[in-house]
Amino acid sequence: MKPPKFRYFAPKSVGEALALLAEHADVARVLAGGQSLVPLMNMRLVHPDVLIDINGIAELSFIKAWDGGLAIGALTRDATLTSDRKLAERLPVLNEAAHCVGHPAIRNRSTVGGSIAHADPAAELPAVMVALNAEFVARSSSGSRTISAQDFFKGYLTTDLKEGEMLTELRIPGLPPRSGNAFVEFSRREGDYALAGVAAVITLDASDAIADARLGLCSVGPAPVRPQDAEALLRGQRPGNEAWAAAATAVVSVLDEPLSDIHGSADYRRHLAEVLTKQALAAAAERAERNR
């Protein structure tokens, strides 16, 4: 259980990192928090010839206002998301999801960008980003582009990132007044990967009906699931158990074949997706009502 040999670089700026990535694109891996990559290297499932350690790049670690919303640097630690009180007020969904990532010692290292670029279907933050309509900034030595969360996740551990590109920033659009958001998941033990998890964002209109609803699910498919039929059903409805139940049924109907393993059967995951959708929607709506 020791990683094989690699060449190690610790760039101090994004420009330096991108130059290294361009030079070694086909044999390099970016090392962020290392909480997924290093286990894979220890088990020799991944053996990059070149490791580009971005932990020394201070400019990649930030949370700042962006166009009415929020921009988060790729190297921001999950522990920062769980402890940022201002963030917890505006986007409890992020705070709650980050708290579900591993354990304190994991969250002290694990990064937001790492979770997204790794694209484990059981990871929380990708599903949250899909529900928040986030977009990601990918930079390479030849330029930069933004990719919507919806288009970014291609399948199991697969993203739209191209060789030589590095995820540098996440951008979360601002939410209208009277919006609320929440994340809930179920796992066998605290800190384990979820058997299913749901992020919900709800906006109410002046008459207290649902103006907009967005959902993102993790651990029930090869990539985060955005059940747009369920979202459409919710628009115009009064918040309440009836609306949640209808949406949850619609969510289950779009789940193709959730993973079936020793931790839970596909049927059980479908059941969890239904229950957790109702819980997440109710929690998000309650917060939306309070955010007058």
Place this chain on the structure above:
Amino acid sequence: MQEEDFVTIRVSVNGETHRLVVEPRRLLADVLRDDLGYTGTNLGCEHGACGSCTVLVDGQSVRSCLMFAVQANGHEVMTVEGLAHNGAMHPLQQAFWEKQGLQCGFCTPGFLMTAYELLQHNPNPSEEEIRDALSGNICRCTGYQHIIEAVQSAAQSMASSASVPSGTGA
């Protein structure tokens, strides 16, 4: 091997600065144990699942099996050896002893370092907070109850003592 296969690093461990030459692929846990002799840090699963290799880097708990030693270059590491002060056990160690928070002891250094970080930030944690903080550490002997009691007891004794020992390394 070529010279560029090695990197010279400077790491402070429990307040003592070490300068050494390592291969980048060496895990922090292995360098602590094999190169520097801090064998109190135990390696269990070697893929971040068991928590037994937990140490503090710049005051924050980390899995030392998921960090390369080169990444600790210029940083301050604290291991379980840094808890005792002048031969006197840290209140956490004393409490683990008194409350029988250990049996075989293999996981104990990881539990101690994780609990140490918790009490630094939250000197009076609830049982739920203790369980949440320790959720990433696995113990096959105790059934956890005595570990929880030990952390509660340490929190009490640290609160009641006038000078709070903070270990040597943090």
